[in-house]
Amino acid sequence: MDPQITIAIIAIAVSSLSTTIQKLMTNQDKVDKIKERMNELKKQSKEDPEDKGTQKEMMSLSKEMMKHNFKPMLITMVPIFLVIIWLRRRYAEAGVVAHLPVLNIGLTWIWWYILISISVSLILEGIYKTHRKKKKKNKE
Numbered sequence: 001m002d003p004q005i006t007i008a009i010i011a012i013a014v015s016s017l018s019t020t021i022q023k024l025m026t027n028q029d030k031v032d033k034i035k036e037r038m039n040e041l042k043k044q045s046k047e048d049p050e051d052k053g054t055q056k057e058m059m060s061l062s063k064e065m066m067k068h069n070f071k072p073m074l075i076t077m078v079p080i081f082l083v084i085i086w087l088r089r090r091y092a093e094a095g096v097v098a099h100l101p102v103l104n105i106g107l108t109w110i111w112w113y114i115l116i117s118i119s120v121s122l123i124l125e126g127i128y129k130t131h132r133k134k135k136k137k138n139k140e
Contacts, residue, residue: 003091003094003097003109004097004098004112007087007091007097007098007109007112007113007116008112008116010083010087010113011112011113011116011117011120012116012120014079014080014083014117015116015117015118015120015121015124016120016124017076017079018076018079018080018121019120019121019124019125019128020124021072021075021076022069022072022073022076023124023128024072025071025072025075026068026069026072027068030068031065031068034061034064034065034068035065037057037061038058038061038062038065041054041057041058041061042058045058084110084113087109087110087113088109088110091109092109094108094109095108096108097109097112098112
């Protein structure tokens, strides 16, 4: 099979799985509440930059947000690394596997993988967030 197609299929599968796991394993309601509170604290911080209580709460919320995102990241990181290692062994000698005609750029396997992965992740995150907003509106 053509390396361009193979790498694209693998990138789509891995990105889809990774983004879905991230979405399912993260408590979205809790993360939304943390984000809202962080935005309130940023406004307070601009009004009174010397307020140590605001800064302390922001640090605490940042740590809590990191906890919510860390577990799914750990679960998806190992398979991603294994896929990258496999792709590298298989396509390291392939040279340019895809072309971007608009920019007239040739992409090696890793750049093609990254381009497809980021694109798929952004699309899925947009879909998940859109779906979430619709759910919120229905609740009101």
